[in-house]
């Protein structure tokens with residue numbers, strides 16, 4: 001099934017998210033800013049877009065592997081969460097894990113977003129939890 005994703009361009013340099021190939025999960029997001037991110041530092045970069053996500057979905061902001069591999073540039077809060085009801089500008093927190101400064105250019109594709117379904121749950125406080133085979137074992141309990 002196809003859902004409509006409304007996008008509003010709010011800046012002269014803003015571009016619609018870019019799907020490189022039909023069927024790709026990720027829609028690339030463009031920077032509207034030119035900014036140098038110093039080695040080891042993070043920066044908030046504007047995309048110049050606002051969105052109205054389809055009901056029952058979120059957008060996940062993820063790094064682009066090419067930027068990560070070639071320049072050690074990634075998304076600090078990956079995956080960033082865009083809530084369904086958020087109508088502000090989508091912004092990306094990039095971090096430079098490399099040893100060299102990195103220049104973000106205007107209209108550079110800096111991250112990608114994946115639209116994903118969100119289960120709406122009703123919270124139910126309970127003293128007795130449904131039993132499971134794993135129980136409380138975790139954090140390496142099954143070995144290497």
Ligand SMILES: O=c1ccn([C@H]2C[C@H](O)[C@@H](COP(=O)(O)OP(=O)(O)OP(=O)(O)O)O2)c(=O)[nH]1
Pocket residue numbers: 061077080081082083084086089090091092093
């Ligand atoms: O990478 C991101 C992450 C978030 N947001 C926007 C959309 C999201 O719906 C809102 C809040 O994000 P989040 O819930 O991650 O941040 P918070 O620190 O919990 O802020 P809030 O108290 O506003 O929920 O900020 C972005 O534009 N980019």
Ligand SMILES: [Mg+2]
Pocket residue numbers: none
């Ligand atoms: Mg929040």
